[in-house]
Amino acid sequence: MDKAVSGLGVRLSAAFVKSRRAFFKMTMREKVLVLLFAFALLFVWFSWQLDRHALLGAGHNTARIAESNQKLELDDGPNVRATYESQKSEIDLTSLPTKDEASGLIDALVRRSGFSSFDLGQPRTEEGAEMNFHTFQLVVQKASYPKIKSFTERVKAELPFLSLERIVIQAQARDDSFVDVRYVFKSIEYTK
Numbered sequence: 012m013d014k015a016v017s018g019l020g021v022r023l024s025a026a027f028v029k030s031r032r033a034f035f036k037m038t039m040r041e042k043v044l045v046l047l048f049a050f051a052l053l054f055v056w057f058s059w060q061l062d063r064h065a066l067l068g069a070g071h072n073t074a075r076i077a078e079s080n081q082k083l084e085l086d087d088g089p090n091v092r093a094t095y096e097s098q099k100s101e102i103d104l105t106s107l108p109t110k111d112e113a114s115g116l117i118d119a120l121v122r123r124s125g126f127s128s129f130d131l132g133q134p135r136t137e138e139g140a141e142m143n144f145h146t147f148q149l150v151v152q153k154a155s156y157p158k159i160k161s162f163t164e165r166v167k168a169e170l171p172f173l174s175l176e177r178i179v180i181q182a183q184a185r186d187d188s189f190v191d192v193r194y195v196f197k198s199i200e201y202t203k
Contacts, residue, residue, distance in 0.1 A: 104201035105201065107172055107198075107199055107200055107201050108172060108198070108200070109200050110134050110136060110143070110145045110198075110200060113134075113145060113147065113170075113172070113173065113198045113200075114131065114134055114147065116170055117131060117147060117149065117166075117170070117173070117196065118131055120162075120165060120166065120169060120170065121149065121151070121162070124158065124161070124162045124165065125158070126151050126154055126158070126162070127153070128151070128152040128153050129149065129150060129151045129152065130149070130150045130152075131147065131148075131149050132147070132148045132149075132150075134146060134147045138202075139202075141201065141202060141203050142199050142200060142201055142202060143199070143200045143202055144197060144198075144199055144200075145197065145198045145199075145200060146176070146195060146196070146197055147173075147194075147195070147196040147197075147198070148193065148194070148195055148196075149193070149194040149195075149196065150191070150192070150193050150194075151191070151192045151193075151194070152191045153183065153186075153189045153191070154189060154190060154191075154192060155188065155189060155190075156180075156190055159180065159190060159192050163175070163178070166194075166196075172198055172199070173196045173197070173198050174196065174197045174198070175194065175195075175196060176195045176196065176197050177193075177194070177195040178192065178193070178194050178195075179192065179193040180192050181193075
């Protein structure tokens with residue numbers, strides 16, 4: 012093993028001496044070009060190392076954040092559960108409407124508000140352990156802005172079990188005094 016290492020050292024030393032002789036035999040222009048080429052290779056290698064280092068740093072940062080979030084969840088788990096139980100006890104869960112009852116109440120309110128062209132799609136349901144979460148999408152077409160504003164206030168006042176997740180208002184292309192509106196409502200149904 013020592014002979015192989017010493018043989019390699021001798022060969023590297025000889026190669027260094029030969030390259031040094033070749034460099035000093037070059038003209039000034041060739042020396043400048045060789046040095047520029049060597050610096051260009053060094054720059055490319057260094058920039059590659061910086062990119063690699065940045066990716067590793069980002070990975071470490073992501074792992075550190077995930078660890079911090081998990082620690083926070085584990086530390087605050089009992090408090091979150093106690094807060095959840097406390098807030099749940101303040102709600103009369105048996106009075107929450109079912110999916111069909113909520114859909115019927117939304118439909119009745121839309122009709123009482125005087126909208127002629129609307130579409131209340133089938134609700135989507137996410138089932139949970141104790142509660143189901145329903146998402147309703149209502150599209151109202153060709154309505155005036157004051158009527159939409161009034162309807163939104165009535166939803167808040169008359170249907171307190173609904174939360175307005177999103178509302179998208181778009182002016183009609185043919186008549187800008189009317190708007191098309193898409194509402195997304197959420198409701199909770201207690202299942203136990």
